[in-house]
Amino acid sequence: MSDYYWFEGIPFPKLGFGKEIIKEIRHKFVIRDEDTIILAYPKSGTNWLIETVCLIQKKGNPEWVQSVPVWDRSPWIETEVGYQTLINKKGPRMITSHLPLHLFPRSFFSSKAKVIYVIRNPRDALVSGYFFWSETKFAKNPESMKTHFESFLKGNVPYGSWFEHTRGWLSMRESENFLLLCYEDLKKDPRRSIEKICDFLGKKLDPEELDMVLKYSSFHVMKENKMSNFSLINEDMVNEGFVFMRKGTTGDWKNHFTEEQVEAFDKVFQENMAGFPPGLFPWE
Numbered sequence: 001m002s003d004y005y006w007f008e009g010i011p012f013p014k015l016g017f018g019k020e021i022i023k024e025i026r027h028k029f030v031i032r033d034e035d036t037i038i039l040a041y042p043k044s045g046t047n048w049l050i051e052t053v054c055l056i057q058k059k060g061n062p063e064w065v066q067s068v069p070v071w072d073r074s075p076w077i078e079t080e081v082g083y084q085t086l087i088n089k090k091g092p093r094m095i096t097s098h099l100p101l102h103l104f105p106r107s108f109f110s111s112k113a114k115v116i117y118v119i120r121n122p123r124d125a126l127v128s129g130y131f132f133w134s135e136t137k138f139a140k141n142p143e144s145m146k147t148h149f150e151s152f153l154k155g156n157v158p159y160g161s162w163f164e165h166t167r168g169w170l171s172m173r174e175s176e177n178f179l180l181l182c183y184e185d186l187k188k189d190p191r192r193s194i195e196k197i198c199d200f201l202g203k204k205l206d207p208e209e210l211d212m213v214l215k216y217s218s219f220h221v222m223k224e225n226k227m228s229n230f231s232l233i234n235e236d237m238v239n240e241g242f243v244f245m246r247k248g249t250t251g252d253w254k255n256h257f258t259e260e261q262v263e264a265f266d267k268v269f270q271e272n273m274a275g276f277p278p279g280l281f282p283w284e
């Protein structure tokens with residue numbers, strides 16, 4: 001079990017991460033106009049979105065997603081391996097990140113690179129994170145759901161506060177190189193979300209190709225795909241019993257929160273997100 005790298009008050013995972021990278025990435029890394037960036041607060045559907053975008057790029061052909069691990073197709077910019085892979089890669093890149101806006105490479109803000117930001121009910125991201133951080137060695141293992149819940153509200157979890165992360169990236173929501181998606185919408189009407197991504201990326205898929213994207217990005221197919229289900233992860237990084245593709249549902253928080261926690265969460269959500277139109281957060 002590793003603890004955290006603290007940087008500017010935000011805890012980052014230690015295993016596979018370099019403090020220097022986190023520190024310098026915003027000044028050093030050059031984002032290119034042709035890059036496509038997948039961004040999310042941890043446990044919000046990042047990998048689902050990567051899979052979907054990879055399939056869209058290949059017009060539904062699953063060969064790429066079935067032969068190359070997800071972390072090589074769209075490396076995490078802030079990890080040691082991901083950073084090296086990306087700086088050495090020529091041509092258009094797919095880049096993944098969980099970084100908050102203020103730590104993301106500055107070069108992005110004067111580029112035409114496209115960002116897709118996916119949000120998920122933070123209550124579900126909290127629960128998903130509890131299992132993920134408990135079953136992996138990237139960062140401190142939570143002691144219990146109770147302590148994890150308290151840490152989440154304070155932003156003392158990997159990548160910091162959901163509220164700050166979301167407020168930061170949502171400030172870009174009117175930019176034309178920014179697409180906002182929501183895990184809950186992807187669940188309810190995945191075809192519609194895929195069409196939105198195609199429009200945003202300027203990709204034209206015929207209905208059969210779209211059906212293939214839908215099929216190969218579905219939870220059950222991804223769960224069986226060893227290039228996407230994290231079964232190829234180095235075993236030094238995970239604890240026994242680790243399952244990445246856990247439930248893939250909405251509203252699992254209702255199985256875990258106590259009544260007091262439901263109230264405490266609502267209060268903090270209101271305090272932090274009151275200025276945004278409620279329609280931006282289409283979850284129960």
Ligand code: PPS
Nearest residue numbers: 042043044045046047048128218219245246247248
């Ligand atoms: S990470 O580790 O932060 O990059 O995790 P991330 O990919 O953001 O989120 C993991 C959760 O997304 C679920 N998932 C999916 N749900 C529905 N459909 C598909 N295809 C899919 N792929 C991944 C995954 O199961 C995690 O959620 P939980 O609630 O833990 O199941």
